[in-house]
Amino acid sequence: MIGKRFTENGETVMAQAAAVAKPPAPPRRRRASATPRRLPYLLIAPAALLMLGFIAYPVISVFYYSLQNYNPTKPWRNGFAGFDNFVHAFTDDPLFWDTLVFSAKWVVVEVGLQLLFGLALALIVNQTFVGRGLGRALVFSPWAVSGVLTSAIWVLLYNSQTGITRYLADMGIGSYGTSWLSDTSTVFPAAIVADLWRGVPFFAILILADLQSVSKDLYEAAEVDGASRFKQFWHITLPHLKDAIILSTLLRAVWEFNNVDLLYTLTGGGPAGETTTLPLYIANTSVDAHNFGYASALTTVAFVILLFCSMVYLRLSKFGGESK
Amino acid sequence: MSIKEAAPAVPTVRTSPPPPRPTKGHRAWDEVPRWQIYLPLGIYLLFTLIPFYWILLFALRPAGSTSLVPWPMTFDHFDKVWNERSFGTYFQNSVLVGLATLVMTTVVALAGGYALARFDFKVKRAFMLALLCSQFVPGALLLVPLFEIFAELQMINSLGSVVLAETVFQLPLSMILISNFIKNVPYSLEEAAWVDGCGRLRAFRVVVLPLLRPGLIAVGSFAFVHSWNHFLFALMFLNNQEKQTVPVGLNTLMSADSVDLGALAAGGIIAAVPVVIVFAFIQKWLITGFSAGAVKG
Numbered sequence: 001m002i003g004k005r006f007t008e009n010g011e012t013v014m015a016q017a018a019a020v021a022k023p024p025a026p027p028r029r030r031r032a033s034a035t036p037r038r039l040p041y042l043l044i045a046p047a048a049l050l051m052l053g054f055i056a057y058p059v060i061s062v063f064y065y066s067l068q069n070y071n072p073t074k075p076w077r078n079g080f081a082g083f084d085n086f087v088h089a090f091t092d093d094p095l096f097w098d099t100l101v102f103s104a105k106w107v108v109v110e111v112g113l114q115l116l117f118g119l120a121l122a123l124i125v126n127q128t129f130v131g132r133g134l135g136r137a138l139v140f141s142p143w144a145v146s147g148v149l150t151s152a153i154w155v156l157l158y159n160s161q162t163g164i165t166r167y168l169a170d171m172g173i174g175s176y177g178t179s180w181l182s183d184t185s186t187v188f189p190a191a192i193v194a195d196l197w198r199g200v201p202f203f204a205i206l207i208l209a210d211l212q213s214v215s216k217d218l219y220e221a222a223e224v225d226g227a228s229r230f231k232q233f234w235h236i237t238l239p240h241l242k243d244a245i246i247l248s249t250l251l252r253a254v255w256e257f258n259n260v261d262l263l264y265t266l267t268g269g270g271p272a273g274e275t276t277t278l279p280l281y282i283a284n285t286s287v288d289a290h291n292f293g294y295a296s297a298l299t300t301v302a303f304v305i306l307l308f309c310s311m312v313y314l315r316l317s318k319f320g321g322e323s324k
Numbered sequence: 325m326s327i328k329e330a331a332p333a334v335p336t337v338r339t340s341p342p343p344p345r346p347t348k349g350h351r352a353w354d355e356v357p358r359w360q361i362y363l364p365l366g367i368y369l370l371f372t373l374i375p376f377y378w379i380l381l382f383a384l385r386p387a388g389s390t391s392l393v394p395w396p397m398t399f400d401h402f403d404k405v406w407n408e409r410s411f412g413t414y415f416q417n418s419v420l421v422g423l424a425t426l427v428m429t430t431v432v433a434l435a436g437g438y439a440l441a442r443f444d445f446k447v448k449r450a451f452m453l454a455l456l457c458s459q460f461v462p463g464a465l466l467l468v469p470l471f472e473i474f475a476e477l478q479m480i481n482s483l484g485s486v487v488l489a490e491t492v493f494q495l496p497l498s499m500i501l502i503s504n505f506i507k508n509v510p511y512s513l514e515e516a517a518w519v520d521g522c523g524r525l526r527a528f529r530v531v532v533l534p535l536l537r538p539g540l541i542a543v544g545s546f547a548f549v550h551s552w553n554h555f556l557f558a559l560m561f562l563n564n565q566e567k568q569t570v571p572v573g574l575n576t577l578m579s580a581d582s583v584d585l586g587a588l589a590a591g592g593i594i595a596a597v598p599v600v601i602v603f604a605f606i607q608k609w610l611i612t613g614f615s616a617g618a619v620k621g
Contacts, residue, residue: 039439040442041439043436043439047433047436048436054473054488054492055458055492055493058466059461062465121365124364125365127356129358129362135365139368142375144553144599146555146595147553147555148553148555149571151574153375153378155583156378156585156588159583162585166390167392197372197375229356251459258464258465260556261555265578279464283464286467286468292468295468299465299466303465306462307460
């Protein structure tokens with residue numbers, strides 16, 4: 001029998017089927033032509049072909065180039081390089097280590113703070129209060145804003161002449177002409193805050209979606225037992241959210257690591273390379289320096305790091321473990 | 325869990341006014357002091373809204389003004405950015421790319437999602453694994469090979485290259501989302517349509533597709549917003565200024581030697597308008613869109 005029905009989503013199917021209330025039809029033979037054997041393959045073919053051509057093939061060619069000297073502007077040096085690119089990165093390129101360290105710092109701080117604020121916001125807008133709909137809409141609104149637009153907004157806020165520092169200085173806080181983005185001691189928090197502005201709603205939306213499915217009866221039962229609100233949060237809400245939190249932090253961490261839009265446009269990796277992540281360094285190496293071979297080797301390293309960290313994270317957090 | 329079924333054990337016949345909930349000296353479970361909601365929410369809203377206000381302020385007040393209210397109001401910046409800085413052209417290109425990505429992503433993901441939801445076939449597990457793994461592949465790091473592919477296909481400087489690249493990176497998540505939405509439509513509905521003499525395609529179109537509307541709207545909107553916002557592919561694959569998109573135009577404004585703040589603000593608002601419209605439109609589907617396949621349908 002082809003066209004087998006899946007039952008993982010038994011509850012929802014049953015709930016909706018009950019609404020339909022279809023009497024058990026007499027077992028009639030399905031028309032064979034309705035489910036030809038190759039139909040599923042035909043259906044996934046377009047997606048599979050696109051992904052093979054534009055994801056799998058590029059990935060393989062990155063691995064291939066990583067073993068080559070490949071620089072279109074210096075064709076006389078092109079050729080097989082073995083592991084030279086990798087050796088150079090690990091032993092001879094301080095920039096590589098700097099960007100790696102900064103990437104880790106950026107991802108950990110960003111994802112940690114986004115989760116913290118996102119969780120708090122989701123818990124707040126999950127309450128019943130006057131103006132909840134509007135509150136939710138406003139809280140979530142930066143979610144849809146692009147990295148470039150976020151940069152544009154914060155460039156306006158941070159600029160030294162007419163930005164927020166000018167008005168703060170008017171009130172006696174700080175001094176005139178301060179530019180947070182060009183000072184090595186303030187650029188990190190400044191960039192973090194800009195990215196938080198856009199990143200917190202992502203977590204708030206995902207966590208709020210998951211909060212909808214906590215059974216209210218559990219809280220009532222806990223209430224009867226005299227559990228405090230914090231205890232209810234700790235023993236009911238948090239365990240329920242666990243899988244959603246693990247998955248969303250992982251996806252977001254990968255995304256924060258990979259996404260260069262914001263830093264590229266906000267700081268350009270500067271000042272003095274202070275905010276260059278590994279992907280940004282790779283983009284610069286390939287786009288500006290045309291050193292495709294070396295950039296490919298760095299990309300390979302980035303892949304391996306991402307894959308390794310993801311696996312360790314999933315293992316440590318026991319994703320999808322006992323509860324579900 | 326069976327808690328739900330066990331809950332209405334007490335008959336809830338409302339003949340007399342409901343008895344007050346026994347509070348036993350502490351609050352009922354849903355009673356959070358109002359200030360604990362409004363105070364943190366208010367503070368966070370300040371953080372969210374001041375930047376939006378800031379960009380509006382810069383876009384609407386005359387150049388050189390330091391007033392904190394956009395008065396006297398001027399639309400000079402918009403006029404300048406739209407005409408002199410070719411945001412009109414960029415806007416058109418971005419709309420084209422966004423709509424094409426929306427259509428391609430939705431159609432391809434719908435076909436694949438249907439196969440994943442309704443069939444059990446040999447490579448299904450491997451395919452699902454590939455979908456998940458592709459989430460870890462950074463588009464930014466594939467710029468060089470992608471550029472070479474598009475050069476080979478003679479698609480550099482054509483909007484098609486950006487549409488293809490955006491679609492490919494949108495596909496995995498869209499397909500997983502859509503297949504979850506399809507799983508939530510009872511298969512028996514389709515079977516009933518076959519019994520009534522519908523072909524598979526017709527049954528899908530008449531029975532399943534209408535029920536998928538919220539899901540398709542969510543997935544399509546994500547695809548549009550993502551491709552509208554995304555910047556790196558357009559920056560790399562489109563060298564011709566006539567072919568650039570809005571985010572690239574914004575970046576050009578920002579990386580100029582002396583940044584014209586008014587023009588930048590006006591350009592930013594032009595970049596935000598379609599996204600805000602889409603966002604207002606999908607508000608109510610957003611939460612269900614994300615929790616699709618979890619518990620709710």
